[in-house]
Amino acid sequence: xxxxxxxNTVMKIFREQALEKRIKQVDVFDDxxxxxxxxxxxxxxxxxxxxxxxxxxGKYFFGILxxxxxxxxxxxxxxxxVYYAEPEDRPKHERFNITFNDNLILGYNDPRKFSNILVLxxxxxxxxxxxxxxxxxxxxxxxxxxxxxxxxxxLKGFLLNQKLIAxxxxxxxxxxxxxxxxxxxxxxxxxxKKHCEVLYQNMKKILKLAVRKNAYYQVYPEDWFWKWRKExxxxxxxxxxxxxxxxxxxxxxxxxxxxxxx
DNA sequence: TGTGATGTTGAATG
DNA sequence: GCATTCAACATCAC
Numbered sequence: 001x002x003x004x005x006x007x008n009t010v011m012k013i014f015r016e017q018a019l020e021k022r023i024k025q026v027d028v029f030d031d032x033x034x035x036x037x038x039x040x041x042x043x044x045x046x047x048x049x050x051x052x053x054x055x056x057x058g059k060y061f062f063g064i065l066x067x068x069x070x071x072x073x074x075x076x077x078x079x080x081x082v083y084y085a086e087p088e089d090r091p092k093h094e095r096f097n098i099t100f101n102d103n104l105i106l107g108y109n110d111p112r113k114f115s116n117i118l119v120l121x122x123x124x125x126x127x128x129x130x131x132x133x134x135x136x137x138x139x140x141x142x143x144x145x146x147x148x149x150x151x152x153x154x155l156k157g158f159l160l161n162q163k164l165i166a167x168x169x170x171x172x173x174x175x176x177x178x179x180x181x182x183x184x185x186x187x188x189x190x191x192x193k194k195h196c197e198v199l200y201q202n203m204k205k206i207l208k209l210a211v212r213k214n215a216y217y218q219v220y221p222e223d224w225f226w227k228w229r230k231e232x233x234x235x236x237x238x239x240x241x242x243x244x245x246x247x248x249x250x251x252x253x254x255x256x257x258x259x260x261x262x
Numbered sequence: 263t264g265t266g267a268t269g270t271t272g273a274a275t276g
Numbered sequence: 277g278c279a280t281t282c283a284a285c286a287t288c289a290c
Contacts, residue, residue, distance in 0.1 A: 003268055077269050112287050114269060169268050249281065
């Protein structure tokens with residue numbers, strides 16, 4: 001589920017549903033994803049507390065408490081927030097939930113348990129500690145160019161490196177490469193400044209639109225890549241074949257005869 | 263039954 | 277220090 005647009009959407013709904021409501025009750029069913037607090041401490045911290053604001057950088061989303069601490073909700077591969085009113089509507093892989101004073105329940109669902117839920121005194125300091133790069137939606141062109149022109153890496157690896165740019169995951173990385181007509185295993189040191197500018201523009205365009213559409217893929221433009229991001233597909237153009245390979249450790253799809261290798 | 267999955271990290275290697 | 281690869285984490289779906 002979660003790359004920048006997905007995380008942003010989760011945060012947006014969290015703001016609508018959870019902000020400034022008093023927390024009445026917290027139940028923990030599986031504390032595996034609570035990485036730096038015991039369940040009892042987590043429950044004690046949140047109960048009678050309130051989320052007053054949020055902050056997001058890349059895929060790292062924080063709820064900021066009235067008590068001034070922050071809770072990091074890193075959704076991992078399959079984390080999601082679900083809202084419901086009846087306890088029997090609990091999602092199957094709910095690891096904990098939060099009941100607000102209006103009886104709305106926020107369920108934290110995560111089948112694979114790759115989430116990281118952390119209680120932090122300062123999310124700013126935490127972000128510095130992990131050296132998270134600038135958010136993909138707010139990074140300046142100058143910073144992007146400086147970054148891409150000073151590294152050696154596969155393009156895909158560069159785009160996925162959260163210390164350089166925060167927020168791009170495997171699907172959007174392929175989308176950016178496709179729309180920029182550049183092969184994902186191109187070496188960034190071989191790209192011209194023009195190529196880098198095209199990548200920057202496409203990164204912004206794609207993520208902005210995805211955020212605007214609340215990461216709802218079904219309403220993305222027809223000519224985006226995700227629809228035929230599967231091996232062998234050629235429905236859009238007979239001259240194209242979608243190929244699959246591993247780049248920078250991740251499964252990668254690209255279109256032969258369309259995306260140039262540099 | 264085996265394989266891979268929208269993520270991250272740390273170890274090992276060059 | 278930098279870049280790359282790979283295993284590990286836990287579970288489900290094809």
